[in-house]
Amino acid sequence: MVRLSIKYGDANQFLYETNTNMAIDDLLREIALIYNGRLKVHRICSEIQLLAKHGITLPINMQGLTEEQITELKLKDEYEDVCIPMDGYIEEEDVTGRRNGRSPTEKMKEILNKTVQDAKDKISKKLVDANKCVTRDDINEAIQQLKGAVMIVYPMGLPPYDPIELEFKNEEELDGTQDSLDVIKEEEASLWFSGKEMHRGKKLCDYVGTNEKTKVLVKIQKKGGGAPAREPVVSEEEQKQMMAYYYRKQQEMKKLEENEDNAYLDSDWADKNSLKRQFQGLNDIKFKPR
Structure with missing residues (x-):
């Protein structure tokens, strides 16, 4: 059925x-x-x-x-x-x-x-x-x-x-x-x-x-009312999630601007020695306290 x-x-x-x-x-x-x-x-x-x-x-x-x-x-x-x-x-x-x-x-x-x-x-x-x-x-x-x-x-x-x-x-x-x-x-x-x-x-x-x-x-x-409105491409719940996502991105960009665009320097991808350490196998070295 x-x-x-x-x-x-x-x-x-x-x-x-x-x-x-x-x-x-x-x-x-x-x-x-x-x-x-x-x-x-x-x-x-x-x-x-x-x-x-x-x-x-x-x-x-x-x-x-x-x-x-x-x-x-x-x-x-x-x-x-x-x-x-x-x-x-x-x-x-x-x-x-x-x-x-x-x-x-x-x-x-x-x-x-x-x-x-x-x-x-x-x-x-x-x-x-x-x-x-x-x-x-x-x-x-x-x-x-x-x-x-x-x-x-x-x-x-x-x-x-x-x-x-x-x-x-x-x-x-x-x-x-x-x-x-x-x-x-x-x-x-x-x-x-x-x-x-x-x-x-x-x-x-x-x-x-x-x-x-x-x-x-x-x-x-x-009858006579024409075709009904089409269904929205995204649901109400999906729309809320999208708005929340873009709000978070907006806040992150705002924070970067407040830090004079230097906040990215703390990220792993911004470390210029990261590739060198990776080839030398030094990325996962942990130091034991004496």
Whole structure:
């Protein structure tokens, strides 16, 4: 099986394993689903962290209003006394006015936060360094774990308009948000290998060959953006080493200049009698003290 290291921009995203006979159309679909699935998991994790800190989301018409304004407008959150966390709640005001400020107890918070971390680890970019692939099953498993944790802490469920609930139902509304810019739709996606676009209707082997025991770098991006930037000739680590080397050389030259260029006289190669002693076999003579 050939392994594809998927990059978006300058960042490694995940490893994907397949065979060289796979059609580019199918490959695009799979990679786009995994890429967008990882974004979805991160969105859910962010919202669950806010849920653990400030409770459920307020109705749209109550978000951002002060208590005085809510009272004056006679607004009521009908889910406030229904969607109560297990073991009760703690009052933690949300300064953004987006959530109701009834956060779960510490024990329930721990369940949510631990599950969030486990889900992130399952799809982490660090898996690239560990040479581990990410699959659609991993994405689905992470989402199911998050869903289970929310059900444990909120057995009565979440309000139907809560972003977490909408994500679980695949009814999330991303239009006009930064998250919508990150999502790459399958019909808008393009794959690039070695500076060339991988066109639909062809197979992976048309670009990377038929050797199944290879690992290649493939970039995903939106169509119309032109060719992605080429990889740097040297890696970031190699660049650091080169800069350190030239810095040391610069310091050595500076030291020579400070010593009026006479420091080299202490070097073995500057000894005019070195060759003579070498022919006479006198280089390694050691004198014993009396």
